Amino acid sequence: MTTTIKSLLIVSVLGVLGGCTVVPGSHISNPPGWFSEDDGVEAEALSDVVEVHEISTAILQQTEQEGPLMPPPELLEEPADYDYQVGPGDVLQITIWDHPELTIPAGSMRSPSEAGNWVHNDGSIFYPYVGKIMVSGLNVTEIRDLIADRIAEYIENPQVDVAVAAFRSKRIYVTGAVKNPGTYPITNVPTRLVDAVSSAGGITDSANWSRVILTRGGRDYVLSLREIYEKGAPQNNVLMRPGDVINVSRNEDYKVFVLGEVVNSQSLPMGRNGMTLAEALSDSGGLNERAANASGVFVIRQAAPDQEHGIDVYQLNAKDAAALVLADNFRLEPRDIVYVTAAPLARWNRVLSLVLPSVTALYMGSRADNELQDR
Structure with missing residues (x-):
């Protein structure tokens, strides 16, 4: 082997040693706040952009204590007494007992909504002897008292009933x-x-x-x-x-995205009952046992608008398979990104796969030249 080839091999090895900077594909390597099983200490302080949380029993208990989803206060405001107020387009059915001549009969061919008194666009109706009455914004009790008061000039002690025949x-x-x-x-x-x-x-x-x-x-x-x-x-x-x-x-x-060292990287629609981290990993075929770093299972989520940081990263250390119970209790949110990072050995192998073909080609070419010179 010539000196040139040896030099190339040395350079290649050095390139492999620094392979973390040229490894193809993406991976998460020691992010701020990485919870490592080996040292048990955070690598460095949290950055201004990313905040890392460990998926543990503590964070699951915190989620359970959050309670039900509460609407904003303005949606909870309700009137003390609900009463429908008549408006334009509604149809009123007005009955004055013992005076059928003042009640428009519905008959077999017309429904009460067709035979009733339609509230005009200006909010008024017309009724015999009473004339034009503004009823928009009033409830049926107020309309009944108004008609009874006005028609009392013509009918002694009128018995009036008002109902809404059509709500429009x-x-x-x-x-x-x-x-x-x-x-x-x-x-x-x-x-x-x-x-x-x-x-x-x-x-x-x-x-x-x-x-x-x-x-x-x-x-x-x-x-x-x-x-x-x-x-x-x-x-x-x-x-x-x-x-x-x-x-x-x-x-x-509403989907979640599963990427990285899983069998099938894909987007998954969330079911009616939502989706847990364990379900997302399972539906994607599970971890790639040859390449995945089981301690680096991450859920990347956009932080809430009221937070100072921009991204929340939740880390699950699944080296112990029992930790997957935590994954089954960690609920995902729409647009979450589940990312499984690669093991160090897998990243080294990727660098080697880039370097070795070039080295092999140079070696074979040099060997061919040497054989020609020997002849």
Whole structure:
């Protein structure tokens, strides 16, 4: 072997020794706050961007103590006494007992909504002897007293009854992963989130019932049907208001991404009940036993807006398989990135795979030249 070849081999070995800087692909190597089983001490102080947390029983207990998802206070404000207020488009059914001539009969060919008194766009109705009455913004009790007071000039001790035959002035909109998306009226019976979803036929199999978006007054609020059904949290069953838009999210819109040293790197849609770290790893074929660093299983998550740092990194040390019980209790959030870093030996092998072909080619070429010279 010539001196040139020996020099190339030495340079190659030195390159391998510094392989961490040229290793192909990505990996996480000693991030700020790395929890190492070997030394038990954080490598360095947390940076301004990344905050690292160990997935342990302590963090799981902290998650359990957080309690149910609570809507913002403005959604919890409700009137002391709910009473429907009439508006333009509604149809009123007005009855004056013992005076059938003043009541428009519905008959067999017309329903009460067709035969009733329609509230005009200016909020008024017309009634015999009474004339034009402004009823918009009033409840049926107030309308009944108003008509009885005015018609008393013509009828002694009138017995008046008022009911809403058709609710048309106030509506809510239900969209997304429900069986019958559409527009639904608000009636004299209080309509809550569960009522609105039930009116739309309930959620479909593709629904993410943990994420229901309520749009009100130009703002979006996140509610959870799961909190209502499974945890009995009535706070999420908010009272609907006219103009509310309810969108039940779909599972395929919320995914987690599993990357790194797993059998199948892929994106996974979150199921109706969410997804745990163990489920994400299992659905991706598990860790690549030949290349994965079992102590470096990470969940990378964008920090909450009110946090000073930008990224939360949760680390699971799975060298002991019993730690996977922690993974089964660690719940993922939409757009989480699960990353399994490579073991040091696997990174060395990648560097060798880059260097050795070049060295081999040079060696074979030099050997061929030597054979020609010997001839």
